[in-house]
Structures are given as structure tokens and as C-alpha cells.
Amino acid sequence: MKTKAEVPIEKAAPILKLLGDKTRLTMVALLAEGECCVCEFTEIFNMSQPSISQHLRKLRDAGAVLEERRGQWVFYSLNKENELYPLVESLISQLPSQKEKLEDLERSGNRIVWCGTRR
Amino acid sequence: MKTKAEVPIEKAAPILKLLGDKTRLTMVALLAEGECCVCEFTEIFNMSQPSISQHLRKLRDAGAVLEERRGQWVFYSLNKENELYPLVESLISQLPSQKEKLEDLERSGNRIVWCGTRR
DNA sequence: TTGACATATAACTATTTACTTATATTATAA
DNA sequence: TTATAATATAAGTAAATAGTTATATGTCAA
Numbered sequence: 001m002k003t004k005a006e007v008p009i010e011k012a013a014p015i016l017k018l019l020g021d022k023t024r025l026t027m028v029a030l031l032a033e034g035e036c037c038v039c040e041f042t043e044i045f046n047m048s049q050p051s052i053s054q055h056l057r058k059l060r061d062a063g064a065v066l067e068e069r070r071g072q073w074v075f076y077s078l079n080k081e082n083e084l085y086p087l088v089e090s091l092i093s094q095l096p097s098q099k100e101k102l103e104d105l106e107r108s109g110n111r112i113v114w115c116g117t118r119r
Numbered sequence: 120m121k122t123k124a125e126v127p128i129e130k131a132a133p134i135l136k137l138l139g140d141k142t143r144l145t146m147v148a149l150l151a152e153g154e155c156c157v158c159e160f161t162e163i164f165n166m167s168q169p170s171i172s173q174h175l176r177k178l179r180d181a182g183a184v185l186e187e188r189r190g191q192w193v194f195y196s197l198n199k200e201n202e203l204y205p206l207v208e209s210l211i212s213q214l215p216s217q218k219e220k221l222e223d224l225e226r227s228g229n230r231i232v233w234c235g236t237r238r
Numbered sequence: 239t240t241g242a243c244a245t246a247t248a249a250c251t252a253t254t255t256a257c258t259t260a261t262a263t264t265a266t267a268a
Numbered sequence: 269t270t271a272t273a274a275t276a277t278a279a280g281t282a283a284a285t286a287g288t289t290a291t292a293t294g295t296c297a298a
Contacts, residue, residue: 013144
């Protein structure tokens with residue numbers, strides 16, 4: 001088993017604070033299932049699109065997620081290269097899977113897959 | 120190896136928020152080494168005594184720590200019975216040991232041990 | 239019972255936070 | 269081109285946060 005890396009408290013506290021928000025914590029748990037684009041989050045959370053974008057920006061500024069534009073969509077994914085990823089991953093592993101929320105999206109025809117149309 | 124318990128996001132987010140503060144995160148890391156009383160925290164953190172008490176109250180209200188009065192002192196300890204303890208413990212395990220801070224206290228004669236005098 | 243120490247609470251304040259609405263930007267499609 | 273869809277940014281606001289100082293409470297010892 002891989003030994004857990006030590007994270008200085010000065011770095012751990014800000015990422016915990018960031019994930020100490022229900023919306024952002026759910027976001028990273030969703031991203032653990034695979035990449036998502038903004039409109040999917042907007043569909044999942046009962047919240048305005050700017051609010052979603054602002055949460056994602058915070059996650060990106062902290063290095064927790066990566067963004068990649070593809071056509072009109074911007075896809076977000078967990079940044080596994082980030083030095084804090086092991087900490088984030090260990091947290092996610094203790095949360096319930098959010099797969100269901102994505103399956104609901106699929107059923108309602110609002111899941112974006114990169115081919116790149118709604119399906 | 121014990122399987123990690125799943126923690127609903129509604130419960131995980133608030134405790135992460137609580138620990139997303141450098142002072143409180145350091146407090147729980149210190150408590151992982153053993154119980155501490157308020158005056159020890161006051162000595163360790165460059166911060167007023169009311170501020171320390173307020174942080175400890177938040178940790179207590181969340182069920183993360185226990186308090187026990189012994190004479191004029193109030194000792195705090197990690198609440199290992201709390202349902203969120205496994206999550207807290209897994210976080211602490213990724214932080215550097217805070218033993219040194221306690222050893223500094225001992226050297227400066229400000230460590231309280233329950234016998235109950237300063238040593 | 240009085241003084242000193244340890245801790246908690248109250249009241250206040252500056253800062254941060256998480257939303258909102260309005261608007262700008264960017265890409266695609268008609 | 270122009271309209272539309274997806275996303276980002278700006279500006280404003282109410283609520284939460286973390287600190288402060290002042291004061292109250294509780295314990296012990298002289």
C-alpha cells in the first residue's frame with residue numbers, strides 16, 4: 001500500500017475549507033466519476049449558472065480541478081497531478097458515490113458526452 | 120484492514136468546513152497526541168484566550184471533541200465515539216505530527232499534566 | 239472571604255462568503 | 269451575419285466568520 005504523503009497544515013486547511021461547502025464537495029465527488037461540464041452541474045444543482053461557475057473557479061484556482069474547453073462546452077476534471085490530490089481522493093473515498101446523479105442526467109437527456117452532443 | 124465508513128455529504132461538508140481553519144485543524148492534530156487544556160492552546164497559538172475558547176466550542180458543538188473539567192482546568196480530547204471520527208482521523212493521519220509543539224510547551228514549563236500542576 | 243487563575247460568554251467589528259441579477263465573451267448553427 | 273447556447277465576469281448584498289475587548293463564572297488557596 002502506498003504511504004500517504006504528508007500535507008503541511010498551511011496547505012491542508014485551505015483545501016478543506018474549499019471542500020467544506022456542500023456544493024463543491026458534491027462537485028468533486030461527481031468528478032470522481034469522470035469529467036463534467038458546467039451545464040451538467042447547473043442541471044444537477046438547483047442554483048444559477050454564475051454560482052456554479054464561481055464554485056468551479058475556486059476549485060480551479062486551488063489546483064483541485066482542470067478545465068478544458070471543447071467547442072461551446074468547458075469540461076472540468078479532477079487534477080490528479082495536484083500535490084493535494086491524495087488528500088482530496090482520500091476524502092472522496094469516504095463519500096457515497098454520486099453516480100446516480102449522473103444517471104439521472106442521462107435519463108433526462110442532459111448528459112453531455114464528448115462527441116459532442118447531448119444524448 | 121477496516122473498511123472506511125461512508126459519510127453523507129451533508130455531514131461531511133460541515134466538518135470539513137470546521138477543519139478548514141488553520142487553528143482548528145492544528146488543534147485536532149495536537150489532540151491526536153493526547154488531551155490538552157485551554158491554557159496550553161492559548162500558549163501555543165498566538166491568539167487571545169476567548170478566541171481559543173470559541174474555536175474549541177465549535178469543535179465541541181460539532182461533536183469532534185470532548186471537554187472535561189478537572190479542577191480549574193478544562194481538558195479537551197478527540198471524541199473517538201463520534202460518527203465522524205474516522206473521517207477526522209484519516210485527515211489527521213495525513214498531517215505532520217504536532218508533537219514538537221507540545222515538547223516546546225514542556226520545555227517552557229507550561230505543559231499541564233493531570234496531577235494537576237504545571238511541570 | 240478574598241484574591242488569583244482558568245475558562246466562558248457577550249458584544250462588537252472587519253472581512254469573507256455565497257448567492258443573486260445583469261452583462262460580456264466565445265463558439266456554433268441557421 | 270445574426271441568433272442562440274454555453275460560460276465567465278462584474279457588481280451588489282445578506283449572512284457567516286474569526287478575531288477583538290470587556291465581563292461573568294467557576295475553582296482553588298491563602
